[in-house]
Amino acid sequence: MKQPSFLPLSQYIEYQPGEMQERADWFKKELQRRRTVRDFSTRPIPDGVIEDCLIAAGTAPNGANLQPWHFAVVKNAKIKSEIRAAAEKEEKEFYDSRASEEWLEDLYPLGTDHNKPFLEEAPCLIAIFSKSYGFNEDGSKKKHYYVKESVGIASGMLITALHYSGLATLTHTPSPMGFLNKILDRPENERPFLLLVTGYPAENAEVPDIKKKELHEIASFIK
Numbered sequence: 159m160k161q162p163s164f165l166p167l168s169q170y171i172e173y174q175p176g177e178m179q180e181r182a183d184w185f186k187k188e189l190q191r192r193r194t195v196r197d198f199s200t201r202p203i204p205d206g207v208i209e210d211c212l213i214a215a216g217t218a219p220n221g222a223n224l225q226p227w228h229f230a231v232v233k234n235a236k237i238k239s240e241i242r243a244a245a246e247k248e249e250k251e252f253y254d255s256r257a258s259e260e261w262l263e264d265l266y267p268l269g270t271d272h273n274k275p276f277l278e279e280a281p282c283l284i285a286i287f288s289k290s291y292g293f294n295e296d297g298s299k300k301k302h303y304y305v306k307e308s309v310g311i312a313s314g315m316l317i318t319a320l321h322y323s324g325l326a327t328l329t330h331t332p333s334p335m336g337f338l339n340k341i342l343d344r345p346e347n348e349r350p351f352l353l354l355v356t357g358y359p360a361e362n363a364e365v366p367d368i369k370k371k372e373l374h375e376i377a378s379f380i381k
């Protein structure tokens with residue numbers, strides 16, 4: 159086997175503790191401002207922003223650096239309509255029969271239902287696919303590792319990058335999402351992971367009055 163090749167870690171920046179704390183605090187506040195939005199404006203997104211955010215997402219740590227993801231960017235109105243129709247069909251079944259009472263109760267504060275107008279109104283849908291496996295040069299299957307973890311991390315980084323750029327997102331998961339392979343012509347080794355709706359929020363956009371847990375509820379500091 160070829161010897162692995164190493165380079166010096168030249169891009170690392172060390173901050174002094176004071177500056178480190180300031181940066182951590184600033185970034186925390188920046189992310190505390192992020193809200194999932196369900197009312198989108200039809201305003202188009204400036205060229206290049208989505209591309210940069212996808213490059214940022216593609217830097218995510220992942221299993222054996224096999225980068226088991228694909229991002230299908232949809233701006234075309236006809237394709238967005240097809241996605242809306244297919245998603246609403248699944249969602250109608252979910253809200254009318256598939257979802258348990260407990261699930262519907264948990265969703266109540268979010269005010270969601272099977273109507274998904276944002277799938278047509280938002281200027282951009284990013285369908286995120288996880289590649290369950292890849293292909294070797296000879297066409298045989300190539301195993302991928304920690305696929306869900308990898309794609310989950312990349313998705314989080316994408317949401318963060320879009321937020322930092324000034325765009326709102328909605329992490330949408332119509333279930334099942336198999337229709338995305340068909341509409342977007344993606345191969346069978348790719349599984350829809352989530353549908354990220356992105357754009358400017360509508361001028362009158364409202365968000366549910368819900369809170370994030372406090373630090374002591376989400377973390378323990380072991381002594």
Ligand code: IYR
Nearest residue numbers: 249265270271330331332333
């Ligand atoms: N996919 C449905 C239901 C839904 C489920 C969860 I868990 C949410 O956090 C939000 C919605 C929908 O998009 O309406």
